[in-house]
Amino acid sequence: MxxxxxxxxxxxxxxxxxxxxxxxxxxxxxxxxxxxxxxxxxxxxxxxxxxxxxxxxxxxxxxxxxxxxxxxxxxxxxxxxxxxxxxxxxxxxxxxxxxxxxxxxxxxxxxxxxxxxxxxxxxxxxxxxxxxxxxxxNFANPFTGAVGGVINSLPNGTDTTTLATFNSLSNAVASCVAEAINCSVLFQAATPPGGAAPTNVLQAIANIIKNPSYPGYPSIAQDPVFLLSQLNPIYQPALTQRPTSWLLFLKITGGFYSTQDFSNLMSGPGNFAIDGLGFVWLNENYDPAPPTHFACAGHRLIKFHPWGQPVPGTPYIGGGLEGAGWGITLDPRGNVWVGNFGFQDPACLTLPVAAKNNSVSLFQPDGVPITGAGGFTQGNISWPMGTVSDPRGTISIANCGNDSITRFPGGDPARAINIPLGPTPSPGNPQIKPFGEVIDAQGNLWITGNRSSSVYVLSTDGVLIDTIPGTYNGTPVFSHPIGNTIDSQGNVWVANSDWLDAPCPTKDVLGTAQNPSVTLIQAKDRKPHPGSPFMGGGITLPWGVAVDGDDTVWVFNFGAKPPTKPTELPINVVPTGIARLCGVQTKKCPPGLKVGDPISPATGYQSDAIERITSGAIDPSGNIWITNNWKIKVDPNFNPGGNAIVIAVGAAAPLRTPLFGPPIPFK
Structure with a gap:
């Protein structure tokens, strides 16, 4: 040879x-x-x-x-x-x-x-x-045709239904290989709404991933793809009932394990930043620990290859990392900024000292810390959450603890300024709780107020140019919002938890989310889009929100229901789903849908690989990276953190990364 x-x-x-x-x-x-x-x-x-x-x-x-x-x-x-x-x-x-x-x-x-x-x-x-x-x-070995080692091993394998979903799709293809008539059924099932039927199996599979729920779920019991998978089930294990979607959710813990322990790579993954080559940076809330141990502030920054394998040398430590929350961003130089929220359980307060919550850390692209042990504290940082960079490298930090924004012009902490969003609150009792941040095409900064249920807009020179209240014409439009994002036309999408009062440091107990939703604020007038806020499609406890290269909106839920008290731990766990809504480019949506209409079924795209999500990010391949921030079934008195991230493979229209403003399609 x-x-x-x-x-x-x-x-x-x-x-x-x-x-x-x-x-x-x-x-x-x-x-x-x-x-x-x-x-x-x-x-x-x-x-x-x-x-x-x-x-x-x-x-x-x-x-x-x-x-x-x-x-x-x-x-x-x-x-x-x-x-x-x-x-x-x-x-x-x-x-x-x-x-x-x-x-x-x-x-x-x-x-x-x-x-x-x-x-x-x-x-x-x-x-x-x-x-x-x-x-x-990760899914199939091209040299042998065998199932891939990653999907066949923990934390995937028999621990989730992703392997069974993959095998069922393979069995649907096998039915086509066995009988040509089954190919016609597959092609019809894989025809996108309003689109042309595929002419080959490869296109059919791609279509199914991009349109993963057969119309009518769950009211229509039959799913032709699932029925085809039952005809020639040569690959096992396989699904025994139709799924909410055919998306492949790949679970990543950093090794071939599921069990939580001190040796894990991560605990409480918070948020992502994706660089220009598709490498994924992740912050974490806690240091890894068993589920029966208390949770102490995390001291790690983690970097993954674009296919989910940890980069050699990760996790990176130092730089003043202290229980990072939701704040992480790349700047134009490729450096990584992390907001230190000081997440910890009360039992950690004297081990050896309480975690600080007043700094950001800075790392080089190779993971070497630039900041010292205390991080950067200039600009009156307090319980930082959202942390973003604009195209010029100016870093903005949402201070959940004192109702302000800290800015480092050009990334220089020596030039730090603090911008109040409202009256100075009494110590430990913020009334706005700035949380999510996003930059628009003009360089303005949009901030969600988690407690105030409002949205604030700062100009490039730090002037508060608008405060968008929580009601419009007598109708509530914001309700304890958390994450926000922007589409290609400059409209801002806001995730309304209708439940969370962020612990920065005090919090109110708000009970269950009665009306979780997503609000669209129009770029042209900063008014809510008609029909907004939007519900349905599996929106349950929205935390993060992302827009892909087709302006489709993806919503990431902190579970199906709020965490319960220790005495109320659920026996039957409801899977978490991600929701998908039609965006402003309605021509990219199924025919007949309007802006804000759900594309995903009422359940969302569920998977037992997913737990309580705080964030999702879209990479240049169209993969959606998802944080398993907390476990679904959790005792808040002990370590609540999840120990995994999840990748929904090929699900979204690709984006050019990193993001410094509106998303840029990357076809």
């Missing part, structure tokens, strides 16, 4: 097998494609072959000149009739010596590249394309 691209030879041969459930598939036309990430065609055929009676194939092809210097990806597609199986096999000039193409590699490729599949072609932004390759390998 001649390894592909060996030495300087002008031709090379790729070997492999086309299989279904381990059995060879004969007479499939197998094609090898290259997708150049820069400096060449985005999709080019290199060579073809035909599988023999055992499913084996050989493709001899001419090696493109200069391939070693050209960033590229290689894909294999095998087709016969309506069946098209696929696999993303390698990056760079040297592909593997042997590959297997089957149902699992097809679902893995279709999910990881869902936002980039167009018929049989796979092309898109170079960052997202490159990062999707190892993400696909």
């Amino acid at each position: 001649t390894p592909a691209f060996a030495g300087q030879k002008e031709s090379a041969t790729l070997q492999g097998a086309v299989q279904s459930g381990g059995s060879g598939l004969p007479l499939y036309k197998v094609s090898l494609y290259i997708a150049y990430l820069q400096g060449g065609p985005d999709w080019k055929l290199l060579g073809t072959g035909t599988s023999d009676g055992t499913g084996r194939f050989f493709i001899t092809y001419a090696v493109p000149p200069g391939l070693a210097e050209a960033p590229s990806l290689l894909f294999v597609q095998a087709e016969r009739g309506p069946v098209l199986l696929a696999s993303a096999i390698s990056m760079g000039p040297t592909p593997p010596a042997f590959v297997v193409v089957n149902e699992r590699t097809t679902v893995a490729t279709g999910a990881a590249y869902a936002q980039f599949v167009e018929s049989r072609k796979i092309a898109g932004n170079p960052v997202g394309m490159l990062n999707a390759l190892p993400m696909a390998a």
